[in-house]
Amino acid sequence: MSRRTLKLGAILLGAGGPGQHHTWLDPDVAADASVDVHWYIARAREAEAAKFDLVFIVDSQFITPDSPNHYLSRLEPLTLLSAIAVHTTHIGLVGTATTSYNEPFNLARRLYSLDHISGGRAGWNVVTSGDAGTAGNYSRDEHYDYPTRYSRALEHVRVSQGLWDSYEADAFPRDKESKVFFDRTKQHALNHRGEFFQVVGPLNLERSRQGQPVIFQAGDSEDGRDLGAAIADAIFTHAATLEQARAFRTELRRRAAEKGRDPENVLIMPGIFPIVADTDDEARARETEILGAKSFDKALAELGRPFGWHDFRQYDLDAPFPDVDPGSSFRTQAEGIARHAREHGLTLRQVVQRQLDAGRSPFVGSPLTVATEIQRWFDGGGFDGVSISVNSPREFARFTDQVVPILRERGVVREEYEADTLRGNLGLPLPENRHTAARRTPEPVR
Amino acid sequence: MSRRTLKLGAILLGAGGPGQHHTWLDPDVAADASVDVHWYIARAREAEAAKFDLVFIVDSQFITPDSPNHYLSRLEPLTLLSAIAVHTTHIGLVGTATTSYNEPFNLARRLYSLDHISGGRAGWNVVTSGDAGTAGNYSRDEHYDYPTRYSRALEHVRVSQGLWDSYEADAFPRDKESKVFFDRTKQHALNHRGEFFQVVGPLNLERSRQGQPVIFQAGDSEDGRDLGAAIADAIFTHAATLEQARAFRTELRRRAAEKGRDPENVLIMPGIFPIVADTDDEARARETEILGAKSFDKALAELGRPFGWHDFRQYDLDAPFPDVDPGSSFRTQAEGIARHAREHGLTLRQVVQRQLDAGRSPFVGSPLTVATEIQRWFDGGGFDGVSISVNSPREFARFTDQVVPILRERGVVREEYEADTLRGNLGLPLPENRHTAARRTPEPVR
Known part of the structure; x- marks a missing residue:
């Protein structure tokens, strides 16, 4: 198989995340973007027109009056992504949701509901909630400690994946002639009893077109990298230099291989903040302006x-x-x-x-400069894709209309969507239902 | 003020709820309706064209192979309603969600996110999860007992309402000229410490257009009626005869008044299953056919x-x-x-x-017969509105196209939406933020 094209994600940041105190003042940025579903739908459609793989909605749940503008008041990721789903057709829909303060049955169900609503385009960015204050919103005196947060996250994901296998793909014939709605032998309880959760199941939702939502992960600590290598189909990260990026990618691929996984199925997609102008000089001037506005x-x-x-x-x-x-x-x-x-x-x-x-970006310059630098990192093994922070429609359009066409001409990014599921477009295999697999091989299912 | 018009709700039941084993076999019913977001969007748009007040998505989370078809595999209510929200403009969006197996911060946030996404059209049907087996999906050995379920529900709703008051209506000036995004004096923590929950807050979502989602409730037990009288803006129920319906409504209004509430702000909206045909005889024949198909x-x-x-x-x-x-x-x-x-x-x-x-309905006959019977119950104090079960688009169209126009001509139902929020259309007052109220009256906030 030829190498995959560069994957493209758009991080939709509304009125501006941490360090983006200035963005809402830009005349091009809607000051109420963080709570305006139509702002998100418009950006997702622009990203889809540029053949992006996915939009990404970040999240947190503990705020103080000093929180970044976007954090103070924003839509909840999965309700927001459902609304985006029915105004798009191909782009992936990835939302952050915490394993620390959700029950797996509830969260797995909402993610799978989004997967059905979008026709197989859902992704889950697995987080453990960094803000210690979050505990106070969930009847707990103390935040979970680091090791507990990560062990709980691993079990949470495993339980969710088990629930997503509750029904085999052919469990619902719904044949009006023979009057067979449902094949009861294809429904499976989970009966999970673990360290953090006991979940009987089954989940009340049949198999989705991509089988299981795509798992994203972003933790950068030792525990975070270990979790990512174990569960993630794709990893968000930061990257200041190509050397750092390559070292991170090499390490994560090695860790995944050590866990018996194919490293080709772990995509590294750091967040980048390209600043594009007609000339390199203008772009550098724009960067100075942005930094000064903070x-x-x-x-x-x-x-x-x-x-x-x-x-x-x-x-x-x-x-x-x-x-x-x-x-x-x-x-x-x-x-x-x-x-x-x-x-x-x-x-x-x-x-x-x-x-x-810290907003200083390695990707500042004319469209040609930025496209060339992105290609250099991609060819140099720095990443499998990039995640672009989006506040300003004007800045985003510079990227989609001026940088992406250059990358496309060079064969770095796709011409057209290969599939209409997120797994399909990311080039990831469709997972087989564990119970269907067990039917083929007569060994007992664990 | 003149008396309100009859309120209309559509219970969207996909492939068929309890006792509706036959509905999916109808050539007019999409067998996969329960998992098809486009089926729901189409029905909601039909209901909106007929000036219905709301669509209603029921829910449960524990299944066995013997569960009703619709229960075996269905979309989660709040993700589904978000998708419907962005394809409708006026109709209310009411979803069932359990207080027994959700944390108030998570659920209040999702409901409020839906309220923003829909521009102020969200409603919450508060339930306590009947199926004892649900406990097994949430790491609990035993289901909560009856009194615990209802005390927990009351506290859950009060916490949610407290979280929805986290921001006063004018907390976000977002004035680019004066560079004022946020007025930190208008953000309020909740600091709730109760029997079941401790929630610090604030919620990370500003005030919605209708202030607070509309509260629905359906419990019919002693505890359920008491909860409804305490918290509900509207109550779903069943009604076999006008006398029963009138007795229920009278009792609930009395209970609400005893709790210091205005009974005019507690709307009783029983579910009904009208069977409409060109003539009374044909409608009775259709009823026999439906009962026989079970x-x-x-x-x-x-x-x-x-x-x-x-x-x-x-x-x-x-x-x-x-x-x-x-x-x-x-x-x-x-x-x-x-x-x-x-x-x-x-x-x-x-x-x-x-x-x-039990599917036998008091509302069987020609359009004129059914309209007259509904009006008789409404004028006789049996209900403030009705909730119609919807499986078949054809049957639903008979109601919207043939029964509703008669009711409209008689002034029983509205000509046009009065508002674009659910509270506005139900004729319910917009609640004032408690902190804003406290500013006007110099007494301390509890």
Whole structure:
């Protein structure tokens, strides 16, 4: 088989996620985008016209008055994606949902319902809820600790996949002539009894066109990478340089192979923030403008998030970066920030400035420059696809109308959708129902 | 104010609910309706064209191979209603969701997301999960007992309503000129600590156009009626005769008044199953045909459901109705069946036959006959609205195209939508945010 084309995802960020304090002020950005279903539908249709593989809706559930604009008030991912599903036909629909504060039966059901509503285009970005404060919204005094969050996530996904196999593909003949609606031998209870969950099943939803929703994952810690290698069909990540990206991809593929999986079926799709203008100079000027528009005060408040919303405003900005417990929220990120500050002897002000500069993108320039750089990373083994952050329809159109055609001409991205399921377009195999498989091989099902 | 018009709801039952073993065989009924989002969208648009107030999606989560066809495999209500929302403009969207096996933060958020996606047309049918087997899908050894289910439901609704008041209506100026996105004084945590739930909040979703989703409720037990009187804006029920219907409505209005509520804001909307044909004779013949098409064997299996899926196939059909524990599933219904059998000395076969006949409708006849009977019940205080079960597009069209116009000509139902929110069309007041109210009156908020 020839190598897959570069996969394209659009992260629809409404009025602006962390570090994007400025985006809503852009005359081209609808200030209420985060709660406007029609804004999302319009962006998804644009992405579909450009033959993107998927749109991606991120999520979190704990807010304070200092949360990023988009977090303060936004639509819930799976209800939103259902609405997008019936105004699109081919693009994949990926939503974040937490394994820490959902019951597998409820969540697996909603994801599978979306998979049916979209005709087999659903994807699940499996997360464990970073914000420790989330516990307080779910009748718990304390957030789950790191190892518990990740073991629970693994079991949650396994239970969900078991529930999605409740019915074999031919369980519902619905034959009016013979009056056979249902073949009761093709319905299977799960009878799961594990460390975190007991789930009898069966799920009350028949097999979907792609069999199982596609699993995405994004954790970057040791536990996160291990979970991704075990369960993920695709992995979201960050990538500052081609070398970093290649190292991450190589490591994840190795880990997946060690778990007995085909690394070809683990797609690495880092988020990138391309800044495209008519010339390289104009694009660099635009980048400077974007970085300058960010608010130091908001960045100072948001710096608290990885540290469990610790309030950094209490410290002297020009003293060394304070010694703050990284906690259990986004531990890897908090530890990374603190370690870098310590190693480089940075002040709090310098750390905040570094966060402001973090929007600096390796993909800045004319359409030709950006397309060439993306192709270089793709050919260099840096990623299997990219996930583009979308706030401004104008900026997104620059990418879809000017960069994508160059990549298409070079054969890097597809001409046309190969399939109308997400698995089909990502080039992933359709999973066989475990009970159907067991019928062919006379060994007992575990 | 003049009396409200008769409210109209359409219960979209896909391939057929309990007792509707035959409906999927009708050439006019899509056998896969229960999992076909486009089937639901088409019916909702028909209902909207007829100026119905709402569509209603029922739900349950525990199945066995003997469950009704529609229950075996169906879409999840809130994902489904989101998809319907973006293909309709005025009709209300009411979904069943259980308080027994959902966390209030998750469910309140999804309902409110639907409320935003639909522009203020969401309704929540509050249930406590009848099927005892549901517990096994949610890591619990035992189903909650009756009193616990209802106390939990009351607290769940109160928490949800508290979360929906997280933001005052003017919390998001989003003024690009003054660069004010958000007024942090208008965001309010809930800090709820109750018997069943602790929820800090705030919910990450701003105020919707109708303020709060409309609350529906259907429990018929003592506990159920008490809950309905306390929380419901509208109540689903059954009604075999006008006298029964009037007694139920009178009682619920009295209970609501006792709780300090205006009984005008508690709408009683029983489910009815009109059978309409060109003449009364043809309609009665059609009724006989429908009753005859039902399957005795399936009715025998389904009889187990109110008794916690007790298997009645083990008994002699012609012996007296067996003495079976009504359990904690649908206790009121099970007790009612057993009591009636005992009082009338019925055999098991007679009880099953009575269940088969239960589809017998007081609303059978020509369009004129059915319209006149509905008006008689409405004028006689039997109900504030009716909820029509929809399987067959042809039968539904008979109602919308032939019965509704007669009711409209008589001024019983509306000419045009009065509003584009569900509250507005039901004639219910828009609730004021509690924190906004507290600003006007200087007493402390509880």
